[in-house]
Amino acid sequence: MRRSLVKWLLGSVGALAVIAPLAMAVGEASLPTVPAGLKAVPVPKDNPMTAEKVALGKQLYFDKRLSKDNTMSCATCHDPAKGYSNGEAFAVGVRGELGGRNTPTIINSAYSSLQFWDGRAAHLEGQALGPIANPVEMDLSIEEAVKRINSIAGYREQFQKVFGSDCTPDTLAKAIAAFERTILSGDAPYDRFKAGDKTALSEAAQRGLKLFTGKANCSSCHSGPNFMDGAFHNLGVGFDKSEPDLGRHAISKQEGDKGAFKTPTLREIHRTAPYMHDGSHKTLEEVVDYYDKGGTSNDYLDEEIFPLKLTAQEKADLVTFMKEGLASPSYPDVKAPELPQ
Incomplete structure (x- = not known):
């Protein structure tokens, strides 16, 4: 059976710290625990989990202002009510444009070193901004996305608290990834x-x-x-x-x-x-x-x-x-x- 060498290389470079359960990072009432049957969740050393960061990422995940025409959020295609997919053969973006592939679920995507069907992005942080900038998905430049977020006082305050600065492309990706890392299914x-x-x-x-x-x-x-x-x-x-x-x-x-x-x-x-x-x-x-x-x-x-x-x-x-x-x-x-x- 074919195995991707890239997968093993990425998994061996020591870029990840493992914590489990997630709740242990900031207190029992703050973050969800890892469900029974699953392993400890890999977490990048440069993006530790906090309840405040996850809450910020959750807001961004559901915010349609991260699309060009304010009609789509991450949750539009990765809908919790549809298994964090969209129920359609293909991804559907702004203006009703169709992508070329089925929308993959984000459930347990925290365990994947490589993201997307073709593995073109490393970890959730590498994936998070792709759909925002993709012209057939949310079609918003990352520069404009950051500008929009920083123009909203409620977001600017949270980014300052969580990251110590206004929103940047890096912290935008990290916040969204932190939330996605909590979407876990086990105990089946x-x-x-x-x-x-x-x-x-x-x-x-x-x-x-x-x-x-x-x-x-x-x-x-x-x-x-x-x-x-x-x-x-x-x-x-x-x-x-x-x-x-x-x-x-x-x-x-x-x-x-x-x-x-x-x-x-x-x-x-x-x-x-x-x-x-x-x-x-x-x-x-x-x-x-x-x-x-x-x-x-x-x-x-x-x-x-x-x-x-x-x-x-x-x-x-x-x-x-x-x-x-x-x-x-x-x-x-x-x-x-x-x-x-």
Whole structure:
């Protein structure tokens, strides 16, 4: 199975400090704890977590004034009510412009060294400003974004308190990233089952879990507590088109990365339809059918993709496990806060 060398290099340079639970950083009532089943959250040494910083980032995340025409916020595409995605095949920006890829969820994105489907940004801080400046997303220059934020007294006061200065591109990214780092999903029936509660999963979900880690081969890529390996894989999605999206190849320039995209988390997967980097699969049932047939043949197809020969019952059990087993009763359904004026 292909693994991105960049992922391991970024993870080994010592840029991160690990804290867990998050609440320990500033007091039990200040920041959320890490849910059961998840590992300690990686936090950059130059962007420590504080409750005040997270609160500031939360306001910025929901603020439509960070788009050119004041119609979109981060939450417009990464909507808590839609699994922190947008429920559409593609991202939809200002003026109704369509992006070229499906909107990835930010749930548990704190655990990803590389962000976006093609891994072009390092950590959440590297990702945060991209959609603001993207002309087909929020279409606001970062210079203008900073100017707008500094023109709002309520924001200027908070930036001074949290960072000791007015808003800058760096602190704007750090505040948003700090909030996104708290969007965690764990403590799902699967976690309780693994912890010893054998009643946490239905019989169908238990059969699905066995398939997930066995015959269906899902765990070869959807592995670990976050059900993702951080690597990039070619499933053949879109390779039946004349000009397929080459994914990771555009960043790495490596031949073997053609058509490879980052493995997404499966936590809360029932909330984030449609699926795949191009939103081409509307349901989990369609996704399982696609994997069962062995993807779409091409010269770069990942070695872990092959016909599975699942029965109809096995497919149903697999879907049941993903829908039931990975849905947390403590889903982080964050509501928009009051914004500074």
